[in-house]
Amino acid sequence: MDYDQKMLSKAGKVNYNLPVAVLAERTLLAGEGMLTASGALRVATGKYTGRSPNDKFVADSPATNGEIDWGNNKPISADKFARLYERMLDYAAGRELYVFDGFAGSGGERIAVRFINELAWQNLFVHQLFVRPDAPPADPRPDFTVICLPGFKADPARDGTNSEAFIILDFAARLVLIGGSQYAGEMKKSVFTYINYLMPKKGILSMHCSANIGAKGDTALFFGLSGTGKTTLSADPGRRLIGDDEHCWHDGGIFNVEGGCYAKCIKLKHETEPQIWEAIRFGAVLENVVVDEATREADFDSEAITENTRAAYPVDYIPGAVIPGVGGHPKTIVFLTADAFGVLPPVAKLSPEQAMYHFLSGYTSKLAGTERGITAPEATFSSCFGAPFLPLSPLAYAKLLGEKIAAHGTGVFLINTGWSGGPYGVGKRMSLPYTRAIVTAAIEGALDEVGYELDPVFNVQVPVSCPGVPAEVLKPRQTWADKAAYDKTAAELAARFVKNFVKFGKDVPPEITAAGPRG
Structure with a gap:
């Protein structure tokens, strides 16, 4: 029909x-809708301000x-x-x-x-x-x-x-x-x-990730749920954007599913995210952003309607964006997680088995407003960093990822864009400049040249240094005033990982199960 x-x-x-x-x-x-001072259209979506x-x-x-x-x-x-x-x-x-x-x-x-x-x-x-x-x-x-x-x-x-x-x-x-x-x-x-x-x-891996490419043709992928930083971190002035949210990986490399970007814009500032700020012009659509009726200036700091304010614009509004949105096989993959507990290290280098474990786990925190009813960060496990959008078994996507990582020697890092110095409500959100420095070091190979220490709870290798980041920030326990509280909270999160992974049962090879945290 x-x-x-x-x-x-x-x-x-x-x-x-x-x-x-x-x-x-x-x-x-x-x-x-209404026209804003920048030329973008502003619309309101009523009581449904998220999925x-x-x-x-x-x-x-x-x-x-x-x-x-x-x-x-x-x-x-x-x-x-x-x-x-x-x-x-x-x-x-x-x-x-x-x-x-x-x-x-x-x-x-x-x-x-x-x-x-x-x-x-x-x-x-x-x-x-x-x-x-x-x-x-x-x-x-x-x-x-x-x-x-x-x-x-x-x-x-x-x-x-x-x-x-x-x-x-x-x-x-x-x-x-x-x-x-x-x-x-x-x-x-x-x-x-x-x-x-x-x-x-x-045989094509579809992925909830953003992607960009460097001057040397090195492609990087950024996996993560809404609000973890995919759009922000992939819009890097030093690299060309391929796409901000959805890609596929086939035999010829990767390609963007979309022709535009859908960026969270709460707390948006020109000095920290200039490319996104400047993309909000005529042709862009702002969802649920508070706008001054007299001046038509957008108030990106306001959460009066929702924290999940959004800007939609074509990818070519980002200077130097790759058109059409295609790239080679990824050299680096970054798993982004916004840890509301504040105990995961800001960065860890993953073995192939650990990469499979964390891909299947998909740990993060749902951030306020991204889904109806979410008013504060909520710890969650979302398989393949996109469970709500997976009609097939997560193992189908994980199998494809494992095969492609092995075939192309792709390096994988777990980067925490969440909280440091304590959990949500006590600690602070990870500094964006620090996160950018970590991402740059991972993509450019600087983290391949430093020493590593094993995190005994989360069973991952943590770099002892990273250009542009204080050494103490790399070890989350050192950022907590109450070390006993950190130990207790870290053990609780590790146990959550273990409990969640049980659902995959015997369908997962034992070496992948063993690559997870010590719960």
């Missing part, structure tokens, strides 16, 4: 692939039932999916809709994605976030369709959802339905979830 054509045939008016200026104008005329994982489902189709990791994905019957689609058709009848035809993937494996929106600003968002075609596609039929109608609200008793909001993917139909929530990140992550379903079946 051509789900997109059926819906568009019901619409009162369809706007196809409008340019940025027209979409911005339509946004303003419809009262969907809503409890409202995300996968249609339980007979064609894909045996492939899906149902322990990590909530099923909804194919019949309920079909009935909800029919109700959305009725809602769309006579309405004005916006269509953007773009691509997911900058390399040869890209897929054609069609977005159907009722809000002009959301159509601008996907226009800027995904790969834009150079010309109208010869074949307008998409590989995947996203229908996003926030004004349509589900009836949980009737539709089988958990609330009025829903994000439902049907992999067999190659379709996602979104309603009830205006948060644009749901569209972005739905496409990524489909990529995570499709690519591993082709």
Whole structure:
């Protein structure tokens, strides 16, 4: 069934692939947003200011039932999916809709994605976030369709959802339905979830990571959940940005899934993140940022609406960005974690077995606002640093990562961008200049030339020195005033690692299990 054509045939008016200026104008005329002093559009997304994982489902189709990791994905019957689609058709009848035809993937494996929106600003968002075609596609039929109608609200008793909001993917139909929530990140992550379903079946590793490349052609990847620093740390003036969030690794190297960036901008300052600051101009979309009504100046320090304020802009708004977004096989991989306990070392060099362990563990802290209901950092384990977006077993992605690291001799580091000197509420967030210095040292090979000491609790090798970073910062125990409290907290976190890893059972080789913390 051509789900997109059926819906568009019901619409009162369809706007196809409008340019940025027209979409911005339509946004303003419809009262969907306001123009800020920098030229960016500012919009508000209502009560949904982050992803809503409890409202995300996968249609339980007979064609894909045996492939899906149902322990990590909530099923909804194919019949309920079909009935909800029919109700959305009725809602769309006579309405004005916006269509953007773009691509997911900058390399040869890209897929054609069609977005159907009722809000002009959301159509601008996907226009800027995904790969834009150079010309109208010869074949307008998409590989995947996203229908996003926030004004349509589900009836949980009737539709089988958990609330009025829903994000439902049907992999067999190659379709996602979104309603009830205006948060644009749901569209972005739905496409990524489909990529995570499709690519591993082709032997391609899809990854929740940012990527950049140095003057010598050395590619680096930065894994991590939202808020851990992927966008900030990959936007390095000394390196060229490939992409800030989603990539694939195939036989020819890596490629960016997207054509834009979706940066957290709470506490954004020009002096610390100049590239992101300067990218917030005409064509960019600001979500839920407080703006002065008189001056139209954005207040990036304000959390009055949410801590999860966002800026969406094309990747080529970053000076020197790699277009198209492709790079060679990674020389260095960085796993970013925001440790709310404040006990993980700022940097550790990982063996291949430790890299597999920490990839499967995916430890970090969910930061306030990135998901609905999260108001303070919350310790979590998210397999492959992206469990909410993995339709297949985490072991499928881990196996591919292990094979590619081994084939290309990639070095792996674990870097903590979280707290130092104590847990959240007591210690302080790791200094960004220190973190940047650590990342630079890891990527440029400076950490290959220093001595290391074993952390007896977390079982990782910690460098004794790093250019630009005080030696005592590298050993988190030395930054705590209460050493006994550190020992207790570190032991508790190590035990959490061990408890979490039990779920993988005997499917993981014993040498990988043994590479973890001493719980």
